[in-house]
Amino acid sequence: MLEGIIRRLPRYEIPGLNVKFVDREIECKRLFYWLLKYDISWNFVVYGPWGCGKSEFFRALTWSSQEVEALHMIYFNLARELCEVSLLSRSTLKEHVISIARSLSSNYVDLVLNLYKLMEGLCKRMNLTDSRVIVIVDEIKNIIDVYGEALEYLITNAELTSRHCRAKLNIKNMNIIFITSEQTLAERIRRYEGKSMTTLLMWHLPKSEAYQLLGELKVPKEHRDLILKVCGGCPRAMIEISKTYENNVDLWMMNVMDRVLAAIYNYMREYGRSRSEFLRELKMILEDIDEIPRLKMYDVFLKHNIILPLVQEHKRLSTLESSLRTEGRIAYQLPIYRLCLQAMCDKGTPKITLKDIRDQLGG
Ligand SMILES: Nc1ncnc2c1ncn2[C@@H]1O[C@H](COP(=O)(O)OP(=O)(O)O)[C@@H](O)[C@H]1O
Ligand SMILES: [Mg+2]
Structure with a gap:
């Protein structure tokens, strides 16, 4: 099963981007290790830095699984419309999913809370006996936005759904994988860890794969290093630099600087921190980023996607770049964030310029 997916994965082409999907074999293997490890009704939450490629990876996986027998992957993106299902799932499956979805509810988010009904409908229309079903629900933040404090319900409901599907519908197993880039949400979900759910971390592309993507994007060689x-292999940042900023890295860095500054002003305002108090705290976290959860700055930096908490090594789908200590608990989502903060600390003010970041980079 896994071999078939891995073979097909590099053939996936990213819609609208005109680049080939850069290999995610390790993530694929580790994910299936977890899926097969628990041959019981067990669900997963995959989180990671904003733009590291979670959505694209799961779209690629769903597409690659089309030809694998006895495996059915269904990908929903709650930020988009039903068309994504039709793009990626096997053709018979996609037609049924769409027609059942339409008969069940006009609200896309409701559908995810009624997955058992969807599965029941599917089993009536096609033979899923002894098949493995993997349902991927991307951008789960949208459920919370629609239903408010529905997180606990979502998690418990997911457990019941996969248990019922397995017990009543004669399928081999069903797993639900939730995906989010919202660090505040990921943090809340981790409280439910271990009951019927495991949180897995995905990271940016490793160095050689990141170079490969820069090549695909035709970024001039002199800019690649x-x-x-500054972006540590983040595919979204690389694409942004190449397409939106036409390889003008300085311009991109200035934009990032403004975003970091906005987060900091937000923090100082919201929590009434003076500049010197802020700088004192900043010095402390630059010495050891793992100290940040003690500070209110933690919440703001999570919300603004500047940092994220790491799970233990065995729950990481990706191999983290070597500059991130494996035993560390907190990481910057992009190296440029640390450079900006270090420049502010060195200069003794949040008001830094491009030159200050360039100095941090060694000229
Ligand atoms: N392995 C990859 N190869 C090439 N491009 C990728 C890869 N992973 C992600 N991308 C691209 O990078 C951008 C960000 O990826 P996305 O999956 O949206 O990130 P996330 O869901 O983690 O925020 C998208 O434009 C996506 O097409
Ligand atoms: Mg995404």
């Missing part, structure tokens, strides 16, 4: 140094 600098780009990797």
Whole structure:
């Protein structure tokens, strides 16, 4: 089963981007290790830095699984419309999913809370006996936005759904994988860890794969080292630099600087911190980022996607870049964030310029 998916994965082409999907074999293997490890009704939450490629990875997986027998993957993106299902799932499956979805509810989010009904409908229309079903629900933040404090319900409901599907519908197993880039949400979900759910971390592309993507994007060779140094293999950042900023890395860095500054002003305002108090705290976290959960700055930096908490090594789908200590608990989502903060600390003010970041980079 896994071999078939891995073979097909590099053939996936990213819609609208005109680049080939850069290999995610390790993630694929580790994910299936977890899926097969628990041959019981067990669900997963995959989180990671904003733009590291979670959505694209699961779209690629769903597409690659089309030809694998006895495996049915269904990908929903709650930020988009039903068309994504039709793009990626096997053709018979996609037609049924769409027609059942339409008969069940006009609200896309409701559908995810009624997955048992969807599965029941599918089993009536096609033979899923002894098949493995994997339902992927991307952008779960939208459920919370629609239903408010529905998180606990979502998690418990997911457990019941997969248990019922397995017990009553004669399928081999069903797993639900939730995906989010919202760090505040990921943090809340982790409280339910271990009951019927495991949180897995995905990371940016490793160095050689990141170079490969820069090549696909036709980024001039002279910019590549600098780009990797500031964005640490983040595919979204690389695409942004190449397409939106036409390889003008300085312009991109200035934009990031403004975003970091906005987060900091937000923090100082919301929690009444003076500049010197802020700088004192900043010095402390630059010495050891793992100290940040003690501070209110933690919530703001999570919300603004500047940092994220790491799970233990065995729950990481990706191999983290070597500059991130494996035993560390907190990481910057992009290396440029640390560079900006270090420049502020060195200069003694949040008001830094491009030159200050360039100095941090060694000229
Ligand atoms: N393995 C990959 N190869 C090439 N491009 C990728 C890869 N992973 C992600 N991308 C691209 O990078 C951008 C961000 O990826 P996305 O999956 O949206 O990130 P996330 O869901 O983690 O926020 C998208 O434009 C996506 O097409
Ligand atoms: Mg996404």
